[in-house]
Structure formats: C-alpha cells, structure tokens
Amino acid sequence: MYFNETHEAFRASVKKFVDKEINPHMDEWEEKTAPLHDLFKKMGDLGFLGVRYDPKYGGGGLDYWFETVLLEEIGHIHGMGVSTAIAVQTNMATPAIASFGSEYLKQTYLKPAIAGDMVCAIAVTEPDAGSDVFAIKTKAIKKDGYYLLNGSKTYITNGVQADFLTLLARTDEAEGYHSFGLFVVPTDLKGFQVSKKLDKVGLKSSDTAELFFDEVRVPVENLIGDDREGFIIQMKQFQHERFAVLPGTCTAVQDMIAMTVDYLRQRIVFGRPLITKQVLRHRLSEWITRNEALRQLTYHIVRMKEEGLDVTKEISMGKLLAGQLISEVASGCLQMHGGIGFMNEMLISRYFRDSRIMSIGAGADEVMLEIISRIEGF
Numbered sequence: 481m482y483f484n485e486t487h488e489a490f491r492a493s494v495k496k497f498v499d500k501e502i503n504p505h506m507d508e509w510e511e512k513t514a515p516l517h518d519l520f521k522k523m524g525d526l527g528f529l530g531v532r533y534d535p536k537y538g539g540g541g542l543d544y545w546f547e548t549v550l551l552e553e554i555g556h557i558h559g560m561g562v563s564t565a566i567a568v569q570t571n572m573a574t575p576a577i578a579s580f581g582s583e584y585l586k587q588t589y590l591k592p593a594i595a596g597d598m599v600c601a602i603a604v605t606e607p608d609a610g611s612d613v614f615a616i617k618t619k620a621i622k623k624d625g626y627y628l629l630n631g632s633k634t635y636i637t638n639g640v641q642a643d644f645l646t647l648l649a650r651t652d653e654a655e656g657y658h659s660f661g662l663f664v665v666p667t668d669l670k671g672f673q674v675s676k677k678l679d680k681v682g683l684k685s686s687d688t689a690e691l692f693f694d695e696v697r698v699p700v701e702n703l704i705g706d707d708r709e710g711f712i713i714q715m716k717q718f719q720h721e722r723f724a725v726l727p728g729t730c731t732a733v734q735d736m737i738a739m740t741v742d743y744l745r746q747r748i749v750f751g752r753p754l755i756t757k758q759v760l761r762h763r764l765s766e767w768i769t770r771n772e773a774l775r776q777l778t779y780h781i782v783r784m785k786e787e788g789l790d791v792t793k794e795i796s797m798g799k800l801l802a803g804q805l806i807s808e809v810a811s812g813c814l815q816m817h818g819g820i821g822f823m824n825e826m827l828i829s830r831y832f833r834d835s836r837i838m839s840i841g842a843g844a845d846e847v848m849l850e851i852i853s854r855i856e857g858f
C-alpha cells in the first residue's frame with residue numbers, strides 16, 4: 481500500500497546485505513564490537529548510508545519511504561548494537577550537516593560519511609547533562625580563526641571509532657537557547673581523547689565512549705550554521721534520530737514474536753505444546769496489535785514528513801510507544817521461553833538486554849511525555 485516496486489527492490493537488497501554481511505558476524509561482533517569502517521564502506525558502496533541525501537554528495541536523493549525501508553530492514557539485525565551504529569551514521573550525526581552545513585562541510589564530512597569512508601558520532605550528552613540538554617557545560621569559545629573546545633561527552637555511540645563528531649557546545653554564557661553552537665569535530669585534532677570505552681548491559685556490538693576535549697582548536701569553518709543557533713539545530717536533528725527508532729522497533733518486535741511462536745509450538749509442557757495455552761496466545765496477539773498501531777503511526781509520520789509538516793508530537797508519541805513496547809515484548813518473550821530464554825545462546829536474551837535502552841536513549845520516555853504535554857498545552 482505504501483511501498484512501490486522500487487521500494488521493494490531496495491528492501492530486497494538491504495535484506496540480502498543484512499543476511500549475508502551482518503547477521504553471520506553478529507555473535508563475533510557482540511564479543512568485540514563491529515568494525516565500522518569495514519562495514520560502512522560496504523554499505524556506502526551500495527548506497528545505504530545516504531538514501532535521502534543530495535546526489536551531489538553521493539546520496540540517493542530518495543524519499544522518506546526509502547529511508548523507512550532501510551530502517552525496517554536493519555531491524556532484522558540479530559542485536560540492536562549494529563542497527564544503532566548505522567542509524568547514528570544516517571539519522572543522528574549527519575542530518576544537521578545536510579540541512580544547515582556549508583558547502584565545505586558537506587564536501588569534507590557529509591560526502592565521506594555517505595560513502596562510508598568516514599565514521600561519525602553524535603556528541604550531545606555529558607556526565608551532568610542528558611535529558612536536560614540545556615545544562616551542557618562543554619564550551620567552544622571563539623578565538624582567531626578557531627573555536628577553543630573544552631569539556632567532556634559521555635555515552636557516545638561510535639565514539640571509539642568515529643572520524644568526526646557532530647558536537648553541541650556552549651558558545652557563551654548568555655541565558656536562553658541562543659548560546660550554543662553545533663560543530664563538526666574531527667577526532668584527529670590535538671587535545672581530543674577517547675577517555676574510556678564504556679562497558680554496557682546491552683548493545684554489545686556497538687562501541688560507546690566517554691570523550692574528553694582539552695583545548696581542542698576547532699576551525700571556524702567546522703561550525704554548522706550560526707554559532708548561536710546550535711541548540712535549535714540539534715533539536716531539529718533529534719527528530720531524525722527519534723524517528724529512526726520506530727521502523728526498526730516494529731521489525732524487532734515482529735521477529736521476537738515469530739521466534740517465540742516457533743518455540744511455543746515445539747515446547748511441550750503438561751503434555752501439550754505451549755502455544756495451546758490461550759493466555760500466551762492472547763498476550764502475543766495483543767503485542768501484534770500494538771505493534772501494528774506503532775507501524776501505522778510510523779507510516780502516518782512518513783506521510784506527514786513527505787508533506788513537510790511538523791512531526792514533533794507524532795515522533796515523540798512513536799518513540800514513547802516504541803520504547804515501552806519493545807521492552808515489554810522482549811521481557812515477555814523471554815518469559816515464554818522459560819529458563820533457556822535466560823541463556824546467552826538464545827537470541828531472545830540479546831533482544832532483552834538490547835531493548836532496555838530504547839526507553840532511555842534518544843530522549844527518555846519521560847522526556848517524550850514532557851514534549852507531548854507541552855505541545856498539547858498543559
């Protein structure tokens with residue numbers, strides 16, 4: 481209904497790539513994180529990293545439906561670490577450069593990110609500022625021909641392997657939202673340091689880093705847009721980031737339910753297959769129903785985006801639903817597996833670990849609820 485033959489052909493090529501180039505390596509990458517330069521180069525060669533971006537910079541110049549297809553298909557990856565790493569490259573660290581960056585920034589950073597020649601990360605969160613982005617303390621103070629960057633960032637996905645960061649910093653101490661700049665920070669600048677590779681509960685196949693900046697000289701041309709409007713630009717970029725969670729969640733929920741149904745069909749308990757228990761079948765059907773509602777909200781958002789409408793409220797609603805649903809389904813499906821579900825050999829245990837972050841990262845559930853309340857006017 482929403483996807484034509486060209487979208488479906490694109491879907492088949494992403495699916496083939498996930499089946500051949502990603503899923504066979506996932507167990508190994510859970511042990512030692514995915515090699516992003518190698519993986520992204522392959523994806524860049526196939527045009528997967530710049531679906532919507534301008535062909536002038538190597539992008540596909542395609543619509544939001546193609547982007548949705550990509551995000552749905554990477555949801556089939558056996559673990560959410562790699563799909564998160566990919567979404568950082570496509571939907572979290574590059575949209576602001578594409579929308580607000582200069583020609584220089586597009587040629588120097590966007591183009592290689594689309595080609596898979598550079599890995600990028602989005603650096604907003606700090607040890608004392610996550611949900612409250614306004615509280616960030618990292619400073620970028622303008623000097624002659626550069627901004628002097630001092631501070632730290634934490635929980636940065638792809639941070640260990642990144643060639644550049646899209647980074648939010650304070651450019652002065654003035655009150656209000658007009659005192660921030662969003663910068664492209666190459667990680668080979670003097671004074672930059674990956675201070676720690678973080679050890680996480682889940683998303684083991686992606687790297688997450690704590691970063692430190694000591695008198696880093698960021699060239700003035702690496703500023704995205706105006707050096708007072710970075711906060712506003714990042715808020716817009718967050719909409720791309722949050723949307724990226726939705727299609728992959730629908731896919732992962734569908735996959736978890738499918739693997740659980742298979743298990744329930746063959747597991748005999750009290751003399752009969754577990755699938756014969758009505759209470760379990762009803763729970764599965766309820767999740768399928770809620771997942772379909774999330775999918776339809778996702779497609780509604782895509783239609784609105786295609787028409788250029790503001791989707792902040794709808795994306796916040798979708799992100800909230802996605803985080804809640806995926807955690808509930810992962811935990812519930814593990815429960816239906818019984819003891820074996822708690823064993824690392826079972827994929828459901830990885831989904832259980834990985835899904836927990838979805839209600840925290842990219843804006844916690846409570847932050848989504850705040851946005852929705854504000855837009856509703858109470």
Ligand SMILES: Cc1cc2nc3c(=O)[nH]c(=O)nc-3n(C[C@H](O)[C@H](O)[C@H](O)COP(=O)(O)OP(=O)(O)OC[C@H]3O[C@@H](n4cnc5c(N)ncnc54)[C@H](O)[C@@H]3O)c2cc1C
Pocket residue numbers: 568601602603604605608609610611612634635636637638680683688837840841842843844845846847850
């Ligand atoms: C694996 C992982 C990857 C990440 N990747 C990145 C990345 O690539 N780049 C980046 O910049 N950041 C990244 N983050 C950071 C992530 O976006 C933040 O962790 C998240 O925004 C929450 O911020 P916080 O951890 O500081 O929690 P806090 O802001 O301290 O909030 C703690 C909890 O308080 C509750 N809360 C918050 N606000 C309210 C409120 N208004 N009302 C009621 N309750 C509230 C929420 O439940 C929240 O979880 C990542 C985090 C993780 C764990």
